[in-house]
Amino acid sequence: MKRIVGKHAEYKKLESNILQISQEAKAAKKKYGDVIDATVGMLHKEEGNVFKYEVVDEVLHGLNDSETYHYAPVRGTKDFTEGVFNWVFGENAEGIRKSFKYSVIPTTGGSGAISNSFYNFNDFNQKVLLPNYYWSPYQNFALEANIDLKTFSMYDDLYKFNIADFKEKAIELAKEQGRLCVLLNDPSNNPTGLCMTKDDWKEVIATLNLVNRMDIPAILIHDIAYIDYQMKDSKYSREIFEAYLDLDDEVLAIVVFSGSKTFSLYGFRVGAQIGLSKSQEVIDHFLRVGDYSVRARFSSVSQPGMNVIGKIFTNPVYKQRFLDELHVGTSLLKARASLFLQEAEKLDLQILPYCGGFFISVPTKNKNIFKDLVEDHVYVIPMQDIIRIAISSLCMDEIPELVRKIKKHI
Ligand SMILES: Cc1ncc(COP(=O)(O)O)c(C=O)c1O
Numbered sequence: 001m002k003r004i005v006g007k008h009a010e011y012k013k014l015e016s017n018i019l020q021i022s023q024e025a026k027a028a029k030k031k032y033g034d035v036i037d038a039t040v041g042m043l044h045k046e047e048g049n050v051f052k053y054e055v056v057d058e059v060l061h062g063l064n065d066s067e068t069y070h071y072a073p074v075r076g077t078k079d080f081t082e083g084v085f086n087w088v089f090g091e092n093a094e095g096i097r098k099s100f101k102y103s104v105i106p107t108t109g110g111s112g113a114i115s116n117s118f119y120n121f122n123d124f125n126q127k128v129l130l131p132n133y134y135w136s137p138y139q140n141f142a143l144e145a146n147i148d149l150k151t152f153s154m155y156d157d158l159y160k161f162n163i164a165d166f167k168e169k170a171i172e173l174a175k176e177q178g179r180l181c182v183l184l185n186d187p188s189n190n191p192t193g194l195c196m197t198k199d200d201w202k203e204v205i206a207t208l209n210l211v212n213r214m215d216i217p218a219i220l221i222h223d224i225a226y227i228d229y230q231m232k233d234s235k236y237s238r239e240i241f242e243a244y245l246d247l248d249d250e251v252l253a254i255v256v257f258s259g260s261k262t263f264s265l266y267g268f269r270v271g272a273q274i275g276l277s278k279s280q281e282v283i284d285h286f287l288r289v290g291d292y293s294v295r296a297r298f299s300s301v302s303q304p305g306m307n308v309i310g311k312i313f314t315n316p317v318y319k320q321r322f323l324d325e326l327h328v329g330t331s332l333l334k335a336r337a338s339l340f341l342q343e344a345e346k347l348d349l350q351i352l353p354y355c356g357g358f359f360i361s362v363p364t365k366n367k368n369i370f371k372d373l374v375e376d377h378v379y380v381i382p383m384q385d386i387i388r389i390a391i392s393s394l395c396m397d398e399i400p401e402l403v404r405k406i407k408k409h410i
Contacts, residue, residue, distance in 0.1 A: 041358050349410065
């Protein structure tokens with residue numbers, strides 16, 4: 001057989017254990033009545049349907065033809081870009097506006113934003129630094145961009161964010177390749193549920209500044225996909241951005257917003273990358289390469305998706321309705337997480353500290369944990385030495401039984 005694909009594409013084989021296990025769980029659920037599927041990273045209601053926001057649904061169905069069918073502008077609408085900016089930074093929005101130059105580029109979900117950022121802000125064969133527990137598609141985005149990943153230990157001995165290892169690996173990598181590109185998914189990390197503190201963020205920013213002062217380009221990709229599902233008030237989930245104010249002039253921060261998670265618009269593929277820097281020149285470069293990649297890779301984003309988000313952010317009535325519904329969504333997660341923690345405590349099951357998001361993780365030494373749980377009709381995502389449990393798609397009734405089965409096999 002002739003080599004039909006390009007050389008660079010020879011390695012490609014999508015081995016997404018998340019998607020595959022999810023399919024297996026769905027098939028098993030059709031066959032047996034007692035299957036627990038804790039694999040799905042979409043927020044679901046207690047009755048099993050996706051947690052759809054009624055206000056999103058209403059605005060979506062009220063769009064006119066041009067808002068639905070026309071091509072979307074590459075740079076997005078102002079309602080969308082400014083709306084996303086204000087939403088993401090919340091009370092810090094004005095402060096960030098004053099201190100930084102910025103640009104918001106609409107992308108096909110958070111995935112499009114990360115994928116484009118990997119491609120544009122690294123030389124081929126360089127590495128992006130990220131913690132050792134991470135959402136596995138990052139690996140696909142990296143290989144597609146001809147780069148690789150390098151990890152540091154997410155936790156120290158006390159299960160706090162391991163700032164010492166972060167610093168060490170960051171400086172090492174920066175010196176080795178003359179560039180530092182860091183990816184952090186915070187708050188409400190997928191898969192662990194970790195939320196870094198403002199002090200952790202100050203240390204991260206100080207490290208980026210240190211690298212910048214070594215005359216090495218420093219780029220932060222901050223994936224905030226689950227920011228609206230932190231267990232604290234939204235004011236607190238945004239306070240981490242106060243640490244940004246200390247960023248040195250030439251450092252570039254790219255904040256990645258996901259319309260899938262914030263609005264449950266999973267199928268619409270809409271998100272954004274927000275470039276921030278104190279240097280206008282850096283932001284000009286960000287916009288230049290970002291615009292280009294949007295056009296070259298997916299042309300533009302979903303027009304209806306972008307319009308729904310833009311309308312909700314600019315209409316106070318819609319926005320309030322959205323906030324009220326978001327409160328219902330986070331309360332659902334909170335109730336499931338509390339029950340999970342309570343049951344785990346009863347059975348003395350150790351879990352990683354959870355402070356928000358769709359997932360709780362449990363450390364394990366059992367190499368066959370996935371198989372053992374499947375035999376007990378439980379589907380979770382195994383990752384290195386943890387299992388990831390999607391509380392986003394569980395219902396309350398399933399939780400005690402799930403914890404009991406995990407404890408049995410852990
Ligand atoms: C950590 C993390 N980042 C980003 C995303 C991006 O999602 P989307 O491309 O649907 O916006 C996800 C989705 O599961 C995620 O878990």
